[in-house]
Amino acid sequence: MSSVSSEWAGAAVVVESWRDHDPLARELFGMALGSTVVTDDPVTAAADLYAAGARCVRVPDTVELCRDASATSARSLLLVRELTGRGVAVEWTARCADGCVTDGRFGHLYPPSAVLGQPAAVAAGWRKSYFPCRCVFRHGPGFLEVRDRRFGTLEMFTVDEPAHLATIAALVTGVPVAGVPADVLADLVGAGLVAEHAGHVWWLPVRVHRWPAPALVV
Template sequence: MSTPAAPARPGARVIAWRDYDPAVRELDGMSLGDVEVSGPPADAARRLWEVGARRVELPGTLDLTDAPSAVSTVWALCLIRDLTALGVVVDWRLALDAGQTDWRALSHLHPPRTTTGTPDDAGVPGQWRHAHYLGKCLWRRGPGFIQIRDRRWGSLHRFTVREPEFHEAIEALSAGAPRSAVAPAVLADLEEEHLVGSVGGQAWFLPYRVQRWAKEAITL
């Protein structure tokens, strides 16, 4: 009797460069070429950073309406989230489920090159770029708590999470997980605050873990 094949690990082939600037990227030694990445998205993002990637392109379009590709799509969204947290420029394209996902829920991610499924696909990428900044929606871990700071909607929304079941959910969803892996009540609470996104039966935690502060620390 044959042993069933293990499910394929999510991953992607990306194109990476050592610099953000289009002119500089044309210089010798600036291209890192095609890079295969897999494993936990945070680890994949860190490996790209450590080999010198400062601009990463994801070929194709991330389609939030494509339920059969939910696992790979959520993995790629988590990778974009974690690259954004490191300050890496990400070149990607987004197809939303029209009327279901407000693009502002993703506006803390590095802006995509193009969007479809928004009320104004011609204008949204520019609005996204204009309003984007590092630290727009992040979380950090303290002793016994997780703090989330969210400015995607303009004003600051701050959440301090102490309940163990929410910590477990955030841990599970940080790399993407089946919706069924999270207690329904916990998932509903996180979704109500727009802190979890879904593609098909997969869910992921939207805020990125703070990696780099946008400004130097100051002493008051």
């Protein structure tokens, strides 16, 4: 698998975090955890923030959703994905110029407070339709399962081909488009399970850390 570009690897995401998502509770002594510059991969960064006690994280910079978004915006989305999977509230603002947000591909991520460039109803609809585990994946022995409810009815995908599994493992932190086997990429794009930004492709589904309801209900 090809190495990520220096732009992708060097894209730093600044965040602020607290021990609670309630605005009043956050004013109490000891609740603020301060600012962090995330330079690690988003999987490690989210795990570290959660272990430090963060239950609400703010991304101050606006995050672009469209395909021409910067590497920093893309890595911000990866971080939102990982924090969503850990049940952390995320305060962030998105921007969409081409209407891509309306196709629902990001609807499983913790919803932003606003989507700049789109009517207010877009962000409101995102918040209204959001629920935990809307598009998730889990590993089994020799396979990976995706449960996707972003588009209404439940779609389930079981992946057991070695090439696909190896690619997905790398896509979790982002891979250059040229480094993904064409047939694997076509399958994942067709299933709506990846996004492309800054010349890289990344995995959209959220990793399950705990089920919010019995697993068969999700």
